[in-house]
Amino acid sequence: MDNWKDFRRVFLTLATPGGLWMLTFFVIPMTFLFVLSFSSKAVVDGEISTTAYDYLNTFQNYSLSIGHDYLVLLWRAIWTSAIATLMCLILAYPLAMAVCFAPPRWRPVLLLLLILPFWINLLIRTYAMYSIFRTTGVVNQAFGLIGMGPYEMLNNTTAVIMGLIYVYLPFMVLPLYSTIEKLDRSYLEASLDLGASQVRTFVSVTWPLTLPGVITGIILVFIPCLGTFLTSDILGGPNNWNIGNAIQNQFLEANNWPFGAALSFILMYATFIALIIRTLFARRSKGVDA
Amino acid sequence: MSTQLKPGQGPLEYARRPWIIALFALVLLFLYAPIASLIVFSFNVDKSGVWHGFTFMNYIKAWHNEAIFYALTNSLTIAVLSTVVSTVLGATTALALWRFKFPFRDAYEGFMALPIVVPEICMGISLAMFFSYTGMMAGVRDWVWPFNLINIMFAHIAFCFPFVAVVVRARLQGFNRQLEEASKDLGATELQTFINVLVPFMVPSLVAGGLLAFTLSLDDFVITLFSSGPGSITFPVKIYGMVKRGVDMQINAASTVLIVITLAATLLAMKLQAPDKAGH
Numbered sequence: 001m002d003n004w005k006d007f008r009r010v011f012l013t014l015a016t017p018g019g020l021w022m023l024t025f026f027v028i029p030m031t032f033l034f035v036l037s038f039s040s041k042a043v044v045d046g047e048i049s050t051t052a053y054d055y056l057n058t059f060q061n062y063s064l065s066i067g068h069d070y071l072v073l074l075w076r077a078i079w080t081s082a083i084a085t086l087m088c089l090i091l092a093y094p095l096a097m098a099v100c101f102a103p104p105r106w107r108p109v110l111l112l113l114l115i116l117p118f119w120i121n122l123l124i125r126t127y128a129m130y131s132i133f134r135t136t137g138v139v140n141q142a143f144g145l146i147g148m149g150p151y152e153m154l155n156n157t158t159a160v161i162m163g164l165i166y167v168y169l170p171f172m173v174l175p176l177y178s179t180i181e182k183l184d185r186s187y188l189e190a191s192l193d194l195g196a197s198q199v200r201t202f203v204s205v206t207w208p209l210t211l212p213g214v215i216t217g218i219i220l221v222f223i224p225c226l227g228t229f230l231t232s233d234i235l236g237g238p239n240n241w242n243i244g245n246a247i248q249n250q251f252l253e254a255n256n257w258p259f260g261a262a263l264s265f266i267l268m269y270a271t272f273i274a275l276i277i278r279t280l281f282a283r284r285s286k287g288v289d290a
Numbered sequence: 291m292s293t294q295l296k297p298g299q300g301p302l303e304y305a306r307r308p309w310i311i312a313l314f315a316l317v318l319l320f321l322y323a324p325i326a327s328l329i330v331f332s333f334n335v336d337k338s339g340v341w342h343g344f345t346f347m348n349y350i351k352a353w354h355n356e357a358i359f360y361a362l363t364n365s366l367t368i369a370v371l372s373t374v375v376s377t378v379l380g381a382t383t384a385l386a387l388w389r390f391k392f393p394f395r396d397a398y399e400g401f402m403a404l405p406i407v408v409p410e411i412c413m414g415i416s417l418a419m420f421f422s423y424t425g426m427m428a429g430v431r432d433w434v435w436p437f438n439l440i441n442i443m444f445a446h447i448a449f450c451f452p453f454v455a456v457v458v459r460a461r462l463q464g465f466n467r468q469l470e471e472a473s474k475d476l477g478a479t480e481l482q483t484f485i486n487v488l489v490p491f492m493v494p495s496l497v498a499g500g501l502l503a504f505t506l507s508l509d510d511f512v513i514t515l516f517s518s519g520p521g522s523i524t525f526p527v528k529i530y531g532m533v534k535r536g537v538d539m540q541i542n543a544a545s546t547v548l549i550v551i552t553l554a555a556t557l558l559a560m561k562l563q564a565p566d567k568a569g570h
Contacts (some may be wrong), residue, residue: 001389001390001391002389002390002391003390003391003392004390004391007390007480010480011386011389011390011392013382013501014382014383014386014390015383015387015390015392015398017378017379017382018379018380018382018383018384018451018455020449020454021448021451022401022402022404022405022448022452023418024331025417025444025445025448026401026404026405026448027401028420028424029413029416029417029419029420030412030413030416032416032420032423033412033415033419034374036419037341045504047353054532054545080540083520091313094304094310094313095303095313095314095317095530097304097305097310098304098305098307098421099305099376100304100312101302101304101305101513102305103305110314113318114317114318114321116553116556117321117325118346119505119552119553120325120549120553121508121509121525121526121545121548121549121552122509122511122526123511123526123530124325124328124529124531124545124548124549125324125325127328127529127533127538127545128324128325128327128328128540128545129324130533131324131327131328131331132323132327132535134537136338137411140328141340147313147322166320166324168322169317169321185302186570187303188301188302189302190303190382192301192302198301198350204442216308221407223407224410225411227410227411227412228408229410229512230511230512234533242322244409244411247411247412248411251418251516252400254370257419260415261415261419264411264412264415264416265412266408267411267509268408268409268412268413270324271408271409275407285569287512
């Protein structure tokens with residue numbers, strides 16, 4: 001690596017544009033949000049103003065956020081995300097194994113089939129889920145043919161979890177595929193030759209060696225699930241709101257921006273805690289790098 | 291060991307285990323059935339979920355529906371322009387991080403990765419506030435198209451270019467810096483070396499990163515919803531509004547068009563990258 005002082009002009013040309021962009025459209029807006037989360041609406045002429053704020057004068061937004069109603073939303077976001085992530089892992093692991101152990105000329109096609117939906121617009125996919133599971137949708141028509149239903153399959157937590165799995169499954173497949181692909185098969189052969197069963201080989205050899213890929217997959221799925229807003233809004237309905245929906249509501253409808261800002265920071269802290277846990281795990285496990 | 295192994299029973303033939311094949315088929319059904327159904331019903335004569343006959347009417351109606359057409363044009367314009375800027379910013383950022391040691395390098399690198407991990411909704415509202423505080427939200431409303439979309443582009447570039455930087459940097463790891471030295475020894479300037487040696491090496495990652503940026507921009511709903519002022523609507527935001535009012539086959543028709551565009555772009559870029567893979 002070169003020292004930046006030896007090529008000052010080159011370095012500044014390369015590092016400044018991205019740095020400035022990030023400063024203007026990320027760091028400064030986030031600082032605004034952070035300041036606002038400790039502020040309250042100003043009282044002008046005895047009335048609560050809709051546009052003016054008293055800055056950095058209160059913790060009430062946070063104490064309100066930690067109040068029961070909103071803690072429930074955060075808690076719901078955490079456990080629905082956890083279930084969706086676990087389901088993705090259970091589904092994606094055998095699929096990634098199958099792709100890696102398929103004949104070489106089939107591998108790219110199989111992998112492409114699993115990740116192609118990722119390229120299709122998230123909203124379109126969620127809408128597609130919504131239209132087949134609604135009470136007059138294709139699934140209920142199929143039930144109708146055998147004289148059952150129609151069932152209300154949307155507006156519940158299961159629908160939200162299904163939607164999350166549908167949307168984020170490719171995020172789990174990719175890191176698992178890239179780890180399992182790099183796995184040295186002679187370890188598996190050795191374990192099987194020495195008399196270990198398939199289950200024992202999986203538990204003692206395959207799983208520990210692919211753990212970094214598993215952890216990356218968990219993070220890649222869990223984090224976007226945590227901040228989800230669209231899936232719970234369209235498939236879950238108002239009774240299944242996550243913290244993401246509460247934030248949106250504070251900004252677009254309830255018009256209490258300081259409170260929305262505090263909720264956002266709570267969501268961000270939850271995300272960072274997840275990332276820190278990932279880093280700790282990644283240091284301890286010494287398998288194949290994802 | 292005299293027992294004959296049946297096909298699919300070999301110790302490592304996981305791809306041929308019946309239960310794995312069945313699971314694979316089920317997952318593919320789960321992934322593709324909703325999309326297939328969406329496309330099929332875009333040709334349905336009415337908006338019930340029941341098949342009542344084939345028609346192109348929904349496509350014609352969606353084409354003549356000014357709001358949908360306008361939203362789709364906006365989305366594509368934003369995606370193209372943001373992709374160009376994101377690719378340049380991503381490439382320069384990746385080059386700076388790959389080539390130089392400098393103070394606060396780790397902090398710089400960390401901040402560049404933040405938009406990738408921060409929840410979209412948090413970034414969306416912070417930008418919404420930023421744009422309205424600075425007057426940019428109201429300020430650009432009456433500008434001539436496509437400049438009235440500039441806030442959305444600023445926002446899209448901010449979350450797209452870190453992804454490009456990651457892709458380009460991964461490619462740069464494999465660059466042999468002796469090629470650079472050879473070029474300079476032979477009398478090329480810093481700029482000539484950059485254009486004739488480094489850029490050709492980076493091309494596959496620029497295509498891949500650019501494509502990723504294009505898809506991310508076209509796909510984005512949450513950040514756009516917050517950073518768009520009234521009047522500057524994109525396709526996902528428009529669909530969201532329509533979905534809230536119920537199912538309409540014009541959504542299916544317009545979505546099918548967008549699916550075809552995105553998949554064509556994806557497959558094209560994969561093809562463009564393929565000869566390079568064979569060459570290395």
